[in-house]
Amino acid sequence: MEVKDYDMEQCDIAWCPGCGDIMILKVLKEILAELQIAPENLVMVSGIGQAAKIPHYLRCHTFNGLHGRALSPAFAIHIANPNLTVIAESGDGDMYGEGGNHFIHTVRRNPNITNIVHNNMVYGLTKGQASPTSSRGFKTPVQVGGVILEPFNPLAVAIALDASFVGRAFIGDQQQTKDILKQAITHNGYALVDLFQPCVTFNKINTYQWFKDNTYNLGQEHDPTDRQAAFARACESCDTSKLPLGVFYTNSQKTPYHEANSMYKTDYSPLWERPRDQKKLKELIISF
Amino acid sequence: MQKEPLLQVTGDISIVLCGQAGTGIQTVEQLLVRIFQRSGYHIFATKEYMSRVRGGTNSTTIRVGSTPVQALVDRIDLLIPLNKGSIGHVQHRISSETLILCEPDHFDVDLPQARHVEVPFTQIAEEIGNKLFSNIVAVGLVGALLSVDLSLMTDFIRERFAGKDEVLISGNVQALEKGYEIGIEQVRAKTVQIQIQPDDAVKDDMLINGVEAVGLGTLAGGCNFIGAYPMSPSTGLLTFLAQHADQFGVLVEQAEDEIAGINMALGAWYAGARAIASSSGGGFALMTEGLSLAGMIESPLVVHLAQRPGPATGLPTRTGQEDLNLVLYAGHGEYPRAIFAPGTLQQAYDLTARAFDLADRYQIPVFVMTDQYFVDTYYNTPRFDVSESDVEHQFVKTTKDYRRFALTEDGLSPRGIPGHGDGLVVADSDEHDEHGHITEDLDIRVRMVNKRLARGKLLNQEVIEPTLWPNKEFKSLVLCWGSTLPVVQEALTMLARDDISLLHFAQVWPLPQNLKDRFAQAEKLICLEGNATGQFAVIVKQQTGVDIQEKILKYNGLQFTVEEITASLKKIYG
Numbered sequence: 001m002e003v004k005d006y007d008m009e010q011c012d013i014a015w016c017p018g019c020g021d022i023m024i025l026k027v028l029k030e031i032l033a034e035l036q037i038a039p040e041n042l043v044m045v046s047g048i049g050q051a052a053k054i055p056h057y058l059r060c061h062t063f064n065g066l067h068g069r070a071l072s073p074a075f076a077i078h079i080a081n082p083n084l085t086v087i088a089e090s091g092d093g094d095m096y097g098e099g100g101n102h103f104i105h106t107v108r109r110n111p112n113i114t115n116i117v118h119n120n121m122v123y124g125l126t127k128g129q130a131s132p133t134s135s136r137g138f139k140t141p142v143q144v145g146g147v148i149l150e151p152f153n154p155l156a157v158a159i160a161l162d163a164s165f166v167g168r169a170f171i172g173d174q175q176q177t178k179d180i181l182k183q184a185i186t187h188n189g190y191a192l193v194d195l196f197q198p199c200v201t202f203n204k205i206n207t208y209q210w211f212k213d214n215t216y217n218l219g220q221e222h223d224p225t226d227r228q229a230a231f232a233r234a235c236e237s238c239d240t241s242k243l244p245l246g247v248f249y250t251n252s253q254k255t256p257y258h259e260a261n262s263m264y265k266t267d268y269s270p271l272w273e274r275p276r277d278q279k280k281l282k283e284l285i286i287s288f
Numbered sequence: 289m290q291k292e293p294l295l296q297v298t299g300d301i302s303i304v305l306c307g308q309a310g311t312g313i314q315t316v317e318q319l320l321v322r323i324f325q326r327s328g329y330h331i332f333a334t335k336e337y338m339s340r341v342r343g344g345t346n347s348t349t350i351r352v353g354s355t356p357v358q359a360l361v362d363r364i365d366l367l368i369p370l371n372k373g374s375i376g377h378v379q380h381r382i383s384s385e386t387l388i389l390c391e392p393d394h395f396d397v398d399l400p401q402a403r404h405v406e407v408p409f410t411q412i413a414e415e416i417g418n419k420l421f422s423n424i425v426a427v428g429l430v431g432a433l434l435s436v437d438l439s440l441m442t443d444f445i446r447e448r449f450a451g452k453d454e455v456l457i458s459g460n461v462q463a464l465e466k467g468y469e470i471g472i473e474q475v476r477a478k479t480v481q482i483q484i485q486p487d488d489a490v491k492d493d494m495l496i497n498g499v500e501a502v503g504l505g506t507l508a509g510g511c512n513f514i515g516a517y518p519m520s521p522s523t524g525l526l527t528f529l530a531q532h533a534d535q536f537g538v539l540v541e542q543a544e545d546e547i548a549g550i551n552m553a554l555g556a557w558y559a560g561a562r563a564i565a566s567s568s569g570g571g572f573a574l575m576t577e578g579l580s581l582a583g584m585i586e587s588p589l590v591v592h593l594a595q596r597p598g599p600a601t602g603l604p605t606r607t608g609q610e611d612l613n614l615v616l617y618a619g620h621g622e623y624p625r626a627i628f629a630p631g632t633l634q635q636a637y638d639l640t641a642r643a644f645d646l647a648d649r650y651q652i653p654v655f656v657m658t659d660q661y662f663v664d665t666y667y668n669t670p671r672f673d674v675s676e677s678d679v680e681h682q683f684v685k686t687t688k689d690y691r692r693f694a695l696t697e698d699g700l701s702p703r704g705i706p707g708h709g710d711g712l713v714v715a716d717s718d719e720h721d722e723h724g725h726i727t728e729d730l731d732i733r734v735r736m737v738n739k740r741l742a743r744g745k746l747l748n749q750e751v752i753e754p755t756l757w758p759n760k761e762f763k764s765l766v767l768c769w770g771s772t773l774p775v776v777q778e779a780l781t782m783l784a785r786d787d788i789s790l791l792h793f794a795q796v797w798p799l800p801q802n803l804k805d806r807f808a809q810a811e812k813l814i815c816l817e818g819n820a821t822g823q824f825a826v827i828v829k830q831q832t833g834v835d836i837q838e839k840i841l842k843y844n845g846l847q848f849t850v851e852e853i854t855a856s857l858k859k860i861y862g
Contacts (some may be wrong), residue, residue, distance in 0.1 A: 043706050045555070048717070055714075056725050061706035062714040063558055064726070065551065066581050072515070072548040073555025077706070079539060080513060080559035084707050102551075105544035263539050270707065271512045272560030274537050275678050281507055282674045284532065288494040 001033045006059045013057055014050075020171045020197025021050055021118060025057055027174055028116075031181050042085045045074035047099060049125045051091035051118035051197075068098025071106040071115065075257075078113050081270035082258045087185070089116040093123050096132040096152045103154075107161040110190045111257040116181070117154065117192070120199040121206045128202035135238070138205060154194050155234035159227060159249050164189035164256075166230065166249040170196040170211050173245070180247060189256040196245075214238050218246030225250060294403045294474075295365060295387040295433075298483040299354045302363050303430065306347040306378050307370030309340055312423040316370070317348045319427050323444055324352050325495050325668060327436045328486030332357040334665040336846060339520070339604040345377035352434060354485040358632070358667045358774035362849040366433070368426055369394050387480070389429065405474070412466050417455070421463035428464035432471025433480050441468070493668035498658055498771075499524035501633040502592060504672060505640025505656075506564055507536050509590070510679030513563035515543040515552030519571045520604045521660035522594035526566060546571040550578030550591075557587050558715060560683060560705040562644050566592040569611045570601065576618040579653055583623030585715040585724075586693070586701070586740065588647035588654075588682075591615075592640075595659040595818075597845050606845030607660035609770055609818035615655050616797055616827065622737065624744030627655040627797035628752070630662070631773025633669045635794045639752070646750065648682040650743050651703055657796070659818070661847035662771035686711025691722040695735060699742025744798070752795040754806070762789035764812040766857070767836065769793040769824050772816060772848055779853035788857070796824065804832040814838040814860065816853065 006029040015021045032042065044055035048067035055062035061084075063073050074088035095103055095117045106115070121138070123129040129142045132152035139146045158166045165187040169177040177195065184191035196211050222244075223229060230249035237243070258264045267274070303320070307313045321333050332351040338344035349364075351357040362381050367388045369375045375388065375397045382388070388395065388404035395404050407429065413421035424445070431441050442461050449457045474480040496504075503525055516526045530540045539561070543549035546567050553563035565575060572593050582589040593615060597608040615627055626646055630636035636658070643654040686704035690711025694701045701722075704713045714724030719736060721727045757777060764787060768776050773792045780788055791806065793799070800806070807813060813836045815825035820843040825836040840856045842848050 039712060040710060041707065043559075053726065056716070059712065061712050062716065062724065063555065064714075064716040064718065065554070065585075066577055066717055069547065069551045069578070069581075072543070072551035073558065075541075076513065076515065076552040076555030076561075076563070077559040079541075080556045080561040081707050084559070101544050102548055105548065109541075261539065262534055263537065270560060271537070271539065271556075272681060272683075272705065272708075274512070276507075276510055276512075276536065278674050278676060278678060280535060281504070284507070284535075285494060285504060285671050285674065288496045288500065288671075 001036045001038060003029045003033045006032055006039060008057060008059055011057050014053060016201050018200040019050070020120060020199070021054065023171045023174065024118060024195065024197060025054055027171070027177055027181070028054070029058065031178055031185065035182060035185060037085050037185075041083070042087070043077050045070045045077065045086060045088045047090040047094040049091040049094045051089065052094060054089055068094050069102065070094065071099060071102040074113050075106055075109060075111045078111050079258060079261070080272070082112065082264060082268060083270060085185070086113040087116060088113055090118070091124070091131075092117055092119040092121065092133045093131045096154055100132075104157070104161065107158055107163045107190055107192070109257045110164050110254050112188055112190070114184045114187075114191045115193070116184075117194050118197045119194050120197050120203055122199050122203040124199050124202055135205070153234060154192065155248055156231060158192045159231045159234050162227070162251060162254065163192055163249065164251045164254040165191035165247070166234070167192065167247045168194045168196070168243070168245050170215050170245055172208050172211055176217065176245060183247060187250070189254055214242050215245050216242045218244045218248065222246065224248060227251070293481050294405065294479045296481045297365050299485075300357055301352050301365045301434070301482055301484065302361050303350045303352065303366045303368070304347055304364045304378055304381070305350070305368050305370060306345060306374045308343050308374065309337065309346050310342045311370060313346055313348060313370055316368075316423050316427055317350065319444070319448070320350060320430060321495065321666065323427070323431055323436055323441055324434070325490065326440055326444065327434075328488060328490045329353065329434070329484050330356045330487060330490055330668055331495060332359070332665070332667040334360055334661065334847070337605050345374045347378055352484055354487060356667070359778040360661070360775055360847050360849050362851040366430070368430070370423065370426075372396060389426070407470060413463055416462045416466065417459050421459050424460050424463035425467035428467025429471040432468040432475060434482055434484055435475070438465070438468050490668055492671065494671045495666055495668045496633060497664060497666040498633060498636055499528060499594075499663035501636035502640050502656060502658060502663070503528035503532075505637040507532065508637065508641035508672070508674065509644030510562045511564050511590070511644060512537055513539045513553065513556040513561040514566065515541045515549045515556075515563070516566045517543050517546050517549055517571060519568045521596055521663050522566050522568045522571070522592060524663050525592055525594075546574040547578065550575040550589075551581070553589060554578060554582055554585070554587050557589060558705065558713070560681070560708065562648070562679070564590045564592055566594075568594050568596050569598050569614060572611070572614065572618070580619035580621055581717050582653045583619060583621060583740065584717050586651040586703070587715070588651050590643045590647050590654050590656065592656045592658065594663050595657060597843065603845040605660060607771075607818065607847050608843060608845065609659060610823070610843070611657070612796060612819075612823045612827070615657060623652070623740050624650070624747055625653045625655065625797065626747055626795065627657060628794060629657040629770035629796050630794050631770060631792050633667065634672070636662070637672045639794060645680075650746055651700065652743060652747070657770060659771050683708070685709040686713065692724040693720060693722045693736065693739070695722060695739055698746060699739040700746070748798050748801055751798055751800050753800055755792045755794070756806070757790050757792070759786055759789045762810065763787040764789075764814065765807065765810040766790040767793070767813065767815045767824065767828065769796050769817065772818065775848050775850055776816060776853055778850045779857065782850060782854050783857055793824070796827070799828070799831050803828070804834060807832070807834055812838065814840060814857070816840040816848070818842055818848070
C-alpha cells in the first residue's frame with residue numbers, strides 16, 4: 001500500500017486553505033499506507049461538520065452519517081464484521097456535543113475502533129459558535145460576552161470511564177501525531193485521539209502559534225498505565241500550566257467488546273456469512 | 289328440588305383474575321392457561337396492568353372455548369379476586385351472570401346482584417403448611433369446575449416445580465388437590481355447570497403471545513442484530529431476542545438511547561447484517577432522524593413499534609393505535625416506506641419475516657406496528673411454517689468500478705457491503721452522487737430524489753391486500769387495522785347480520801392502488817380504530833377521496849371489547 005492508493009480520482013476539498021484538517025488528511029493517508037490497511041478493508045465513519053468530511057477525500061469505505069451519531073454505526077459496523085478496520089472521525093462539536101451520550105457509552109463498550117476527534121475549539125461548519133471545548137471567555141456571535149461554561153474535558157472523561165486508550169496530539173507536530181494515531185489504530189479496543197487542529201477562519205485565539213505555545217509533550221517519564229497520573233495530566237489546563245500531548249492512558253487489561261461477546265468466542269466471520277439453521281427455528285416453534 | 293345453578297356456561301367461558309401486582313396473578317394465569325391447553329381447550333389470555341411493579345390492581349382475562357377464542361370480551365363468567373379490594377377494579381364488568389369465587393373477606397363491594405361463593409383459600413393453604421399455596425388452591429378449584437383431569441394438573445405442577453424443594457412440591461400438589469375437591473363438590477351439586485369440549489386440533493397448536501410471534505418472525509426474517517433501549521410495551525422483543533441470541537446468532541446490544549439504537553441498526557445493515565430497531569412511540573420519536581438517514585442512504589431497516597397511548601409518556605402500560613401518523617410521516621425529507629400492522633399472531637410472524645425481505649429488496653424502512661394489547665395477548669394458533677431455505681441476502685459482491693447509488697431505471701442500485709468484493713461502499717447523509725460522495729450539483733440532486741422515490745412504485749406492486757370477512761357481498765363495511773381484527777370479527781359474528789363485512793388492513797402503507805373499488809358496493813363505511821382522531825380514516829380519504837361517514841374510536845388505553853363494538857354497531861344501525 002502506498003499513499004497514492006488512498007488518493008481520490010476527483011476531489012473537491014471544501015476546507016479553507018491552511019486548515020488543520022488538510023494536514024490531518026495527509027498524515028492519515030501516510031499512516032494507513034505504513035500500516036498497510038487496504039482501502040477495501042477500511043471503513044471511515046463520520047458525522048457532520050468540517051472534520052466529518054474527511055472520508056470523502058480518502059479512498060475507503062465510508063459511512064458519513066448524522067451529526068453526533070458516528071460512534072453508533074461505527075460500533076455496529078465493527079461488531080457486524082470485526083475483520084474491518086473502523087475509524088470514527090469527526091469534530092469536537094459532533095463527538096463531544098451532539099454525540100456526547102454516544103461518546104460516553106462507546107467508551108464503556110470498548111469496541112475495537114479508533115475515535116479521532118478534530119478539536120479546534122470552535123464550530124466551523126455553522127460559522128464560528130462556541131464548541132464544547134471552547135475556552136472560557138472565547139467570544140463568538142452567540143457567546144457575545146465570551147464563553148462562561150467549563151470546557152468539556154474529553155480526556156478526563158475518557159480516563160474516568162477507564163477507556164482503554166486515550167491520547168492527544170497536535171497536528172502542528174506531524175511526527176508525534178503519526179506516532180499516536182498509529183498506536184491508536186493498532187490498539188485492540190476503543191482508542192480516543194483528541195487531535196488539536198487550528199481553525200484558521202473562525203478561531204483567531206487558538207492558532208498554530210497558540211497551540212505551539214500552550215502544549216508540551218508528556219515525555220518518557222509519564223507512565224500511561226498509571227490511571228491516577230493520567231487523570232491528573234488530563235486535568236492540566238492553560239490556566240495553571242500547558243496542555244500535555246501524548247498517550248495519556250492505556251489499559252491493556254480491558255477486554256474489547258467483540259472478545260467479550262459470545263458471538264465471537266470461536267468464530268470471527270462477519271454476521272452476514274453465518275448460515276442460519278432453519279431446523280433450530282422449527283425446534284423453537286415446536287417448543288411453544 | 290334442584291337449586292338454580294350459580295353458573296351455567298356452554299362452549300366459551302370468560303375467567304378473570306384480579307389483584308395487586310406482584311402477588312401471584314401471573315403465576316395463576318400461566319398455570320391455568322397451560323393446564324387448559326393440555327386439556328385440549330382453546331385458550332385466549334390477555335392482561336391489563338398498571339405502570340408499577342407492586343400494588344395497584346391488575347387483571348387478566350382468560351377465555352376457554354370449545355372453538356377458537358381470540359378476542360377480548362367485557363363479560364366475566366367467573367371472577368377470582370386474589371386480594372382484598374380488587375373486585376372494584378372490574379366492577380363494571382360484573383353482571384348478574386357472574387360468579388365470584390373469593391376469600392370470605394374479599395367480597396367487599398356493594399353488588400347485591402352478584403353471586404359469590406366464599407372459599408377460604410388462605411385458611412386451606414395455611415392448614416397445608418404455607419399461605420403461599422393459596423393461589424394453587426384456586427388453580428385446582430377452577431380446573432375442577434372446567435372438568436380438567438386431576439392427574440393432568442398434578443403432573444403439570446410436578447413438572448413446573450421440578451427441582452424445587454420436595455416440601456414445596458408436595459404442598460403445591462396438596463393445595464391443588466384440595467382446591468379440586470372443593471370444585472368437584474360444586475360440579476356434583478350441579479351448582480356450577482361448565483361445558484367446554486376439548487378439540488384435538490389444539491394439542492398440535494402453539495400457545496404464544498404477540499411479542500413472541502413478532503420475535504419468531506424476526507428470526508424467520510434472518511435478523512441477527514438488535515440495538516434497543518427498553519420501553520414498555522416494546523421491551524418484550526428485546527428480551528425475546530436476547531433469550532435466543534446465542535442459539536440463533538443474534539447480536540444484542542442494549543443501546544444508551546433510541547438514537548443510538550437506530551443508528552446501530554443502520555451501521556449493522558451497512559455491514560451486511562439484518563437489524564431491527566424496536567421501541568414504543570416516545571422512543572421511536574427519537575429515532576426519526578435515523579429513519580431519515582435510512583431514507584437518504586437507501587438502507588434497509590426494520591422497525592418494530594409497539595404502541596401505547598401518548599402524547600409524551602402517556603399511559604406506559606396501556607394500549608392504543610395513535611402512532612400511525614407518526615410512523616407514516618416520521619423523518620424529514622421524502623422517501624418510500626412500508627407499514628405492516630398485523631391483526632393475528634400468524635400475520636405477526638409472516639409480516640415480520642416479510643419486513644426483512646421487503647426492506648432488503650427495496651432498500652427501504654419497513655415497520656411492524658403492534659400495541660400493548662397485541663404483544664401481551666396469548667391464544668393458541670397452528671404452529672408457524674418455517675422455510676426450508678436460509679435467508680436470501682440481497683446485497684452483491686462489488687467490483688472495482690462499484691457505485692453504491694448507480695442510477696438505474698427502476699431506482700434500485702445494487703447494494704454492496706464493505707468486505708465483500710473489490711469495490712468501495714460509500715454512504716452519505718448529505719445529498720450525494722452515484723458513488724455516494726457529497727455533492728451540491730442540483731441536477732444530480734433531482735435525479736437522486738427521483739431515484740429514491742421510484743422504489744415506492746415497486747412497493748405498490750407488492751401490497752398485502754386487506755382481508756374481507758366474512759361476506760363478499762355486503763352493504764356496510766367496517767374498516768380496521770392492526771390488533772383489532774379478532775375483536776371486530778367476533779363482534780360481527782355476534783351481530784349475525786349478513787350485510788356487514790369487515791375489511792382489515794395488515795398493511796396500512798402503501799395502500800392498494802384499487803382501494804376505492806373495494807368500497808364500491810358499500811352503502812355505509814365505518815372505520816374502527818384505537819385513537820381519538822380517526823387517523824386511518826384520514827389516510828384512506830387522502831388515498832381514495834372517500835369520506836368515511838362513521839367512526840368507532842376508543843382511546844381510554846384499553847382494547848375494544850366484543851360487546852363494545854357490537855353496541856357501537858347497533859347504535860349506528862339504530
